[in-house]
Amino acid sequence: MTNRARIIALVVGFIALAVWSQTALSHVARRWMAGFFEHSSERPAIRFHPSGEVTIEGLNHASLTRLIDKNLSREEFASLFAIYPGEQIPESAPSMLGEYRVEGDAIRFRPRFPLVAGLSYTAQFDLSLFASVTGSRNSERSLIRAAFTVPEPETTPAKVAAVYPSADQLPANQLKLYIEFSAPMSIGAAYDHLHLFDERGRELSKAFLRLQQELWDESHERLTVWFDPGRIKRGLRPNTEMGAPLEEGRRYRLVIDSSWLDANGNALAESFEKKFTVTKPDREAPDPGKWQVIAPRAGTREPLRLVFPEPLDRALLESKLDLLDDHHNRLEGAVEIINGEREWRFTPVSAWKDGSYSIEIDAALEDLAGNNLRRAFDIDLKKNFPTSSEAVAKTTLRFETIAQNDGKEKK
């Protein structure tokens, strides 16, 4: 046999042995070959993928096969390959939750929770532990580390879209404010960014009730803030000691500072200011009998107008009024609340018919001071003793459309 033939045979034999060693057939051959491959392979590398997955790639296939055989728990995988939020490996904190799997020449980690835009993450792979777990040869103790910052998409900062009540005169026992934003906000720090100043420029402390759970709507675009009800109710200790937060005849300034962060972590585009003066406290329940109903003309889609003698609660105006035809069918249409929450307009989808309609008012509708149709916010029990909360559930106002060619308004 020539030398050349010998070399060819050796090479082919070696290839055969290599392939054989990768199968589960021969542990001896596999172990023998593993050392050769590990020394010849590239150093493994960590990669962060746009999907949020993190991989350690370039691992020896035989070792990975042995790793699969070991059927590691999540915790055991995490001791090999751990991912942490931040730019450093914390001293005593568990690594991120997620799923591990072996695929090709890599261990893949899929985080349980999406990575946070703008935040850095650090991954660490313990190569020597990997070697000892998989029984492969690796003399050096080595840790492979890589960090990555999740790119932050450019977002438009939110701003205050509106504050309700929109009127610039509020009763001294004003109960609520609604703050509407143009985009979702972050939660948990609201009260730090709301400031109330009196006319001398002094900031009033404890004007608003700090609730454990801030009162956001589901989209986190509207916050409800209460003036401390304990200071509004007559006879309650905070009212006696500190007085109502707002004093009749005085001017105030509500400031929403721009350091408030929106849901994307942007500061507000600008700060917001609302000036108002305070009128006498309102201790009367709203009376629908005093509302002005401006009926539309039959055959048109002009709005039905309801004009109130006082502003009513913005949010409740959106949900506590309903419109029914004379067969008690609810009407579809669009609602507009204008003129400082003193007017409610309803434009139907289809034209008004000749005849009568009714407006159904839920008794939970409140004015600015939290008086609803059932009871005033402050009840003097010596005068007015409520017996049942369900005494009045609904009030109905009827109106008739104006017959065509009849220009008169009906009340």
Added chain:
Amino acid sequence: MNLKRSIIVALAAVTLGGSIAAWTISTANATNPVVSEEPAAAAGMTYGSPDLKSANTLTFGPDSVLFIGDSQSGAIFAIDVKDTAKDSSATPVEIKEIDKKIASMLGTTPDQIVINDMVTHAASQNIYLAVSRGRGANAMPVLLRVAKSGAIEEVKLSNVLFSKVALTNLPGHAEKTRWGANKRAMSITDMAFMDGQVFVSGLSNEEFASSVRRIPYPFGSEIAATNLEVFHAAHNRFETEAPIETFLPFRMKDQAVLLASYTCTPLAAFPLSDLKEKKLVRGTTIAELGGGNRPLDMIAYQKNGKDYILISNSDRTLMSINAEDVERAQPLTTGVGAAYLTAGVKYVSVAEVGVLQLDNLNANHAVAIQRNIDDGSLNLRSFPKRWL
């Protein structure tokens, strides 16, 4: 010949090796979890993934049924967490910087972790935390279990036995506005389980009202919740509604009461029998615990064979109240003379501040999540009851 033989052997080996390699290609252990077809632990529960939008309040019901109050969906979920461990020891548990540990596990920063509630499973002494991951609109609810060893793990909420009751579908509550996006939300401020019923206090972001709802458990197809307004004695002449921040069902000698504390007024007691029968219940104010403060949590505990009540506060120390004093309490009908003064039932000011979450751990310890005022760290700690 030698060459030929070598080649044949090599080729045979290659072919054999290749085919075997192809046959034994390594695959990840794709074992699918098998759903055990065991009978539902409680009536009305089915396997599935509860669609929690937030996890705000926790309380345990029978066995290992955990009630989760979800303010964002306005619903209560009953979930069987299958906690069958037993621990009758009286040892404490301590976890330093728990917010950092949780943040690391959930892949975010500690300022994006909000621990909304904490409850201990009495039989196993495992501690459950309702956590919010993130503060923005994409915040995610997470349920965590903390073992005595200090190990924290996520309680997976997929393919679990659960049932759900929606609070917004109750009579008198519009599901949604017909004129636009529904912005109405209900915050569930506290929850307790007693005599087969879940008591729920809540707060609306629109109308101002005080309510304690009772929901019979197991949740029926018919929602038998009663909407209650709670009027309570304030001071002097006026009585008004106020939302409840935290409450505790409590058995006294002659009756069961609901001890409630308010965002703006003091501690009041309501007979539970009234709550079961009437639409409108008038409670009795028994203590003014001092203004400028919000009570956060209330638990009942025993020391030397006697009953006590422990209250954690936003701006005051832990307060310990002797249950006998509550039983003997006279209604408070006059206000206090100056800011921050107290009146009515006396309490002992326990020298612990910054207790944000509080529950019983075992016979000898209460467990708390406490903000350390020296270094600002947030820690899970145990308090020996003999010192409370």
